[in-house]
Amino acid sequence: xxxxxxxxxxxxxxxxxxxxxxxxxxxxxxxxxxxxxxxxxxxxxxxxxxxxxxxxxxxxxxxxxxxxxxxxxxxxxxxxxxxxxxxxxxxxxxxxxxxxxxxxxxxxxxxxxxxxxxxxxxxxxxxxxxxxxxx
Numbered sequence: 001x002x003x004x005x006x007x008x009x010x011x012x013x014x015x016x017x018x019x020x021x022x023x024x025x026x027x028x029x030x031x032x033x034x035x036x037x038x039x040x041x042x043x044x045x046x047x048x049x050x051x052x053x054x055x056x057x058x059x060x061x062x063x064x065x066x067x068x069x070x071x072x073x074x075x076x077x078x079x080x081x082x083x084x085x086x087x088x089x090x091x092x093x094x095x096x097x098x099x100x101x102x103x104x105x106x107x108x109x110x111x112x113x114x115x116x117x118x119x120x121x122x123x124x125x126x127x128x129x130x131x132x133x134x135x
Contacts, residue, residue: 045076047100062129066105066118091121098128 013019030036041053051057065073073084086094087107097103103125110117 042076045102048102060101061133062101062103064103064105064125090117091124098125098132101129101132103128 008016027036031038039050039052039056039058043051043053045051045063048061048063049057049059050063065076077083083096083099083102083104086096087104090108090110091097091105094104105121105125106114106118108117108121
């Protein structure tokens with residue numbers, strides 16, 4: 001996939017071309033350059049350690065769950081499933097925002113629109129992560 005012109009909409013891309021549409025604002029370029037790493041499926045998360053299906057585990061300074069849906073989050077979080085109740089609230093009202101360096105983005109259904117809300121959440125998460133870094 002390069003910079004080819006898209007001539008059909010997202011639904012047609014899925015149905016006719018068997019291709020999942022992607023809004024890319026530079027992510028693919030950063031993956032290719034190695035700034036963003038892509039891992040296999042997650043089996044579980046404990047504090048700041050992510051355990052992957054291939055047996056690897058990796059500690060992270062921050063973990064951002066940005067799927068926008070709750071599918072199998074209980075499996076990832078184990079004992080900490082009460083955090084999922086927080087996701088029904090705007091990010092500014094979540095009691096466990098950033099707890100243990102874990103953030104959720106794109107879960108709150110905002111009356112202002114999801115893309116607008118995700119933009120607000122992403123900036124707030126980035127600001128919180130930056131404030132936790134030791135100079």
